[in-house]
Amino acid sequence: MVHNLYRNTMAFTGQRPWHKLGVQFEQEFTSAEAIAAARLDFPVLKEQLYRRRSDLGDNFTEPIDAWATINGHTQDVLGVVGGVYEVLQNYEAFDFFDILLKESGGKLQTAGAIGKGEKVWMLAKLPEVFYPLAGDGVEKYLLGTTSHDGTTKTEIRFTDIRVVCANTFNLAMRGSRGVIAIRHTSQMRQKLEMAAMVMLRYREHFDVVSDQFSKLASVRIDDAWLDEYLERMVGNPLNVSDGRARTMMENRIALIEGRLAFGKGVDLPGVHGTAWWALNSMIEFADYDMKARGQAADESRRTNSILFGRAAEFKQQAFDTAMALVSR
Numbered sequence: 001m002v003h004n005l006y007r008n009t010m011a012f013t014g015q016r017p018w019h020k021l022g023v024q025f026e027q028e029f030t031s032a033e034a035i036a037a038a039r040l041d042f043p044v045l046k047e048q049l050y051r052r053r054s055d056l057g058d059n060f061t062e063p064i065d066a067w068a069t070i071n072g073h074t075q076d077v078l079g080v081v082g083g084v085y086e087v088l089q090n091y092e093a094f095d096f097f098d099i100l101l102k103e104s105g106g107k108l109q110t111a112g113a114i115g116k117g118e119k120v121w122m123l124a125k126l127p128e129v130f131y132p133l134a135g136d137g138v139e140k141y142l143l144g145t146t147s148h149d150g151t152t153k154t155e156i157r158f159t160d161i162r163v164v165c166a167n168t169f170n171l172a173m174r175g176s177r178g179v180i181a182i183r184h185t186s187q188m189r190q191k192l193e194m195a196a197m198v199m200l201r202y203r204e205h206f207d208v209v210s211d212q213f214s215k216l217a218s219v220r221i222d223d224a225w226l227d228e229y230l231e232r233m234v235g236n237p238l239n240v241s242d243g244r245a246r247t248m249m250e251n252r253i254a255l256i257e258g259r260l261a262f263g264k265g266v267d268l269p270g271v272h273g274t275a276w277w278a279l280n281s282m283i284e285f286a287d288y289d290m291k292a293r294g295q296a297a298d299e300s301r302r303t304n305s306i307l308f309g310r311a312a313e314f315k316q317q318a319f320d321t322a323m324a325l326v327s328r
Helices: 031-037 090-104 188-218 223-233 244-262 275-288 300-307 310-326
Strands: 011-013 023-025 044-052 061-071 077-081 107-114 119-133 136-147 155-162 167-169 179-181
Touching: 011 031, 023 031, 031 090, 031 107, 044 077, 090 107, 090 119, 090 136, 090 188, 119 188, 136 188, 155 188, 167 275, 167 310, 179 188, 188 275, 188 310, 223 244, 223 275, 223 310, 244 275, 275 310, 300 310
Parallel strands: 011 023
Antiparallel strands: 011 107, 044 061, 061 077, 107 119, 119 136, 136 155, 155 167, 155 179
């Protein structure tokens, strides 16, 4: 399986990842140490692009209103951006992370980049664990991301991960945003103020998430509820003409039903037969069964889908739909 890690490495603590690559830290580590270990200390350059004008001569070129961001160590092109795009080095993007971790009590878990270094992340685990049901823990994380291809800003995301199956929830809650854009500043006072703002938002967000998860875990569901949930999320094959679309729908339903029957955590006391069980089957389907376009050649596309793309949208829809059904 293709991992697409930048320069075949990353920084991590705890269990070694499936790809067996990276630098393992036995103790707590800082963003600067992570950047060095994961080889993220490359300078990002910005160079204007030119077009060749063969109509004006064989070697005639002229500048165009586009710039390339360049990995200064490998000379690889990371992306094409506009003239107003400001380059932010990795150490600048993540120096704020150390302050945030000190304020929250969190500890870095992983750090690295994908592709040629165009997207960089740091994941930190927070000390709190929430239990929608006894024995079914949900851990809280902060995911810091930045990009050098102009696709995303420097952001902090609030992420929940169900311990039993590593299902990832990135949920935008009503009245509680799950993503905060971080502006760069060299002033320590402003960094502390931003850290305090993020901490306030993160506590508000996880309070809302915890209440909603508890509600889902407390609601017992029947076959009619589950049938409606599946139809809202995937559709009803009986309403689709024979053909590829119907077959794909039937296959999705079969995969979800497999997760309902044999998914991780199904055997935990009190889980089976609840709306929480139904939701986690959808989330597990999105994390493990949904395919991202081009995934076979580039495994990072699956990661992007789970955190930011089609799979993330499916999980948000699954949560919203489950909450709507239990709130009727």
